[in-house]
Amino acid sequence: MSEIPAKATESEDPSDGARAGAAGDSAVAGATGGAMGDAMPQPRGDARTEPTNTPWGGAPSGPSDSARPRTAGASTGDPADAGTDIGADMHRAMAKSPGGPAGGAPVEPSGEPMGDAMWQSSPPGSIYDYIKVASFSIGADGLVDQWSLRAEQLFGISPERALGMDPIEAFFEPDQRERGQRKMAEILDGREWTGVVPFRMPAAEDGEPGAEGLAEVYVMPTTTEDGERAAVCIVVDVRTLRSIETDLAASQAIFGQSPFGFLLIDTDLRVRRANKRFASVFGGNVESHRGRTVHDYLPRSEADRVAATLRRVLETGDSITDMHVTGFIPGSDDRRHWSINLYRVHSGTGRPIGIAWLGTDITSRRAAAREAAAARRNLALLNEAGARIGNSLDLETTARELLDVVVPGFCDLATVDLYQGLLAGDETPRALADGSAELRRVAFASAVSDAPFIGGPAPVAVGAVHHYPFNSPCADALRTARPQHVPAEDGGLIQSTLAVPMVAHDTVVGLAQFSRTKGSEPFGDRDRALAVELAARAAVCIDNARLYRREHERALILQRSLLPPGDPEASGLDIACRYLPGNAATEVGGDWFDVIELPGHRTALVVGDVMGRGLRAAVAMGELRTAVRTLALLDLEPAEVLSALDEIARGLGTPGGVQQATRAARQPRDADLSEVYLATCVYAVYDSVTRRCTFANAGHLPPVLVEPGESALMLDVPPGMPLGVGGEPFEEVEVELPEGALLALYTDGLVESRDHPLDEGLQAFVGALTDPSRPLEDVCDHVLNTLDTHHGEDDIALLMARVQGLPADSVGDWTLPREPRSVGRAREYARTQLTAWDLEPLVDTAELLVSELVTNALRYGEGEIRLRLLLDRTLVCEVWDAGLVQPRRRRARDTDEGGRGLQLVGLLSASWGSRRTPRGKTVWFELPLPDGGTPLTDPAEALLSLF
Helix, strand or coil: CCCCCCCCCCCCCCCCCCHHHHHHHHHHHHHHHHHHHHHCCCCCCCCCCCCCCCCCCCCCCCHHHHCCCCCCCCCCCCCCCCCCCHHHHHHHHHHHCCCCCCCCCCECCCCCECCHHHHCCCCCCCHHHCCCEEEEEECCCCCEEEECHHHHHHHCCCHHHHCCCCHHHHHCCHHHHHHHHHHHHHHHCCCCEEEEEEEECCCCCCCCCCCEEEEEEEEEEEECCCCCEEEEEEEEEHHHHHHHHHHHHHHHHHHHHCCCEEEEECCCCCEEEECHHHHHHHCCCCHHHCCCCHHHCCCHHHHHHHHHHHHHHHHHCCCEEEEEEEECCCCCCCCEEEEEEEEEEECCCCCEEEEEEEEEECHHHHHHHHHHHHHHHHHHHHHHHHHHCCCCCCHHHHHHHHHHHHCCCCCCEEEEEEEHHHHCCCCCCCCCCCCCCCEEEEEEEECCCCCCCCCCCCCCCCCCEECCCCCCHHHHHHHHCCCEEECCCCCCCEEEEEEEEEEECCEEEEEEEEEEEECECCCCHHHHHHHHHHHHHHHHHHHHHHHHHHHHHHHHHHHHHHCCCCCCCECCEEEEEEEECCCCCCCCEEEEEEEEEECCCEEEEEEEEEEEEHHHHHHHHHHHHHHHHHHHHCCCCHHHHHHHHHHHHHHHCCCCHHHHHHHHCCCCCCCCCCCCCCEEEEEEEEECCCCEEEEEEECCCCCEEECCCCCCEECCCCCCCCECCCCCCCCEEEEECCCCCEEEEECHHHCCCCCCCHHHHHHHHHHHCCCCCCCHHHHHHHHHHHCCCCCCCCCEEEEEEEECCCCHHHEEEEEECCCCCHHHHHHHHHHHHHHHCCCHHHHHHHHHHHHHHHHHHHHHCCCCEEEEEEECCEEEEEEEECCCCCCCCCCCCCCCCCCCHHHHHHHHCCEEEEEEECCEEEEEEEEECCCCCCCCCCHHHHHHHCC
16 A cells, blocks of 8 residues: 555545455455464454445445544444454555654554554565555546556556546446546545446457456545645455455364364464364363474374474475374373374465364274274184185194184184094093093194293193193183183283183084283283184084094995905915005095905906995995905806996995896986995906906906016906996906916006096006016005005005916816716826825825716716816816706705715815806815815715714
8 A cells, every 4th residue: 555655634434434444354364264373353244235236336425424533443334344444454554644644653543653664565474465455546637647556466457558547438338437427526526435346447459358347446535736636546356355255254164163173383383273173172272272382282202203294394385194193182091093184374475374284083993993903804814714724634734724824813822732532533522520631732833932831831742641730721611611811920921821612513622722922912802702713613623524534544444354454365376465545635435456266276356446435435345345255256257247246336325225226227216215336346367277367347447467578568358337337248358368477457546646647647557567577565666656656635456466377287187088987087087196296195085075076977967077186275176067057065864875975075175166167067176285284074074974
């Protein structure tokens, strides 16, 4: 306002002449309310009465109005006069002029003189930085004679263009100019006037129309040096005032009604203003916080950190978002947490004047976040436990898996004790009444030290058997099946320990202990519940492992009891065998092998595999093995044996047995009442006299033959269908085996695994049989060491036989004509041969039995008769004929003269029997060699015993 000194001393004071000043100060308060705080006066109202609809909506004042006294800052009573009365400021400005009312130095409203410093330019932060106020003067001719820089900025017209311009013609619309001229005449006549006037900027030099605006005008009459009437005009941009008023209301609403703590901090990092929310938290009223620093609210270390952040924001202007601050509030020892947002605030000229602080209490949110994080951590731990515990069906491994999960994610140290009886394979042990049954420490894990439970009870080594005293918390946990807290000893490493019983199916199987060291958070209720859940999951897995171990051991015992004991012996064969069960993680399979001695120094070699695992497969294997031995004793051909086995396998899973299975073959099978039992088997019969071997295969892997000086090869034996399928006959293949040849029968576990397909395994097996001349036991070991036999995925059965045929001098073979004297000749042949073999003690018995068999062949048989004596580990005598009728042993009555021949053969021989041949039948008997171990039966006593 110092730009245009007043030229008149006579001034009127209209009733509403201060309106523009009041609105301007309100705008300043609105612009600076959020940054300057209490530095600006507060508004006294927010309602405003609009002027009339005419462009000259102001009220001109008469002389009577100028007689009313005015004081600085007084309101006119108009609601629009919110904030400081700018009209009074203008009045003071006029009073400061050389021609003011005092005619001398400027004075305050109180009448005291003011210093010359007030005539300096407005300092930064003045209200004139926020509102648009301009001034110009009108001469006696009604034209502009002075034009301020503010007017140039507001209207965009340079002084050169503005001077001498008619303001009515320049700014008013044509339809308003007539009234404007009348008002101008009144003003030049000495009357003040104020009002809101719409205007239009003059057209630009390029002809473009000027912008429209709305101004509040305060016109004060003055007198020129020549005594002529003139006027000074003060103009305020109304739209800027409206915007500032809106900003002021929004600023006051945000600052005063904010639910968050709001501070305005000046450049000295002191609180300039605080809102009620902040004061309600830290006590006192709003004014009591003025001048404080962050050190008055926060602990020293935290306050230093926040103060450094405030300086950085003030210097750089970079905002800080969600800075977490920790401290205490008056009257409480509970630690509180706040989230702070900081940003620098500026004056209207852009000068930094302080920092805005917006704080939110996040203590409950932090607590909820910790709870949620703990819940997520516990859930993740349970998920990890579900994925890692129970992958092995081994008790000790399952216990170690539990500790791998909980250490260090849940605790720092942990142990697992299981009942000793549980590990010994007994049924689930019942704890003693005092909870002190023997336990074995099966697992220990520590994240802090190798020494278990420093400062706690005496450490128990892994694998040691121990028990807990009656009064101990661990014994109480075992006794009540409830978790117990174990108190820590003073001066030790342990801070908190939980003893949690491992309960599976309402039965306690062991005890798990979880410990946390000092410095860690003690166990809470949530941790206790989590520990119980982890222990329960591990207990169920351990109980499953116990049940599996029990079934596995029983199946293994059953399977081993059904396999040949020791190294089997066979006539004309050197036998070696191996059986490797699957590991504890896999169930017992149905693999088996057998070596069965047949009459005539023949041997049946059997290898089979029941499909499936577990006790069911072992039982099925036992039934099939028993059936094979029974059928082998009938001396059936290999193909006939497999056909009979196929019928038996089909009847295993059907109620009612084989006959019911035959009937069910014509009907749909009831899945609820029957099970499918399938098996593969290779059955071979080797004759040590001829060194010929007959093979029949039921879906099994082919045998491997290694001849001396040759590479191994797989025999081309038709595979046939597996046992239990039915409907297809089995084929036989006869192969002559050279002396010293090696024959290998095996199951698929030897040549197949997940890492090695069947073709690669067969090639590797054939390649491993490179030196068949080595001892047979060494060959077996070499094969198992060369192939991948330690995968444990399936059982492995390996049966190897080296051919050692009977020597020619151990065989006596004669053909006898069909005539009575052939009986005597047969006795003579037998006596001579036994004498040559140094078997004189057997001569009498052999002659008697040979004569009986030859006599029966003559009486009941057909065709020529063949007599054969075989010497190996026993003496075998065979009588062949072309008849198909098998001899049948019967008990003769006391009055019968005959019918006692076969009874005599049964009494004097170790065993006897008959079998069909392609050209008839063979009746045989066997005598033990006189080695001194087995006493020989006296023929005379045997004959007397028949009567």
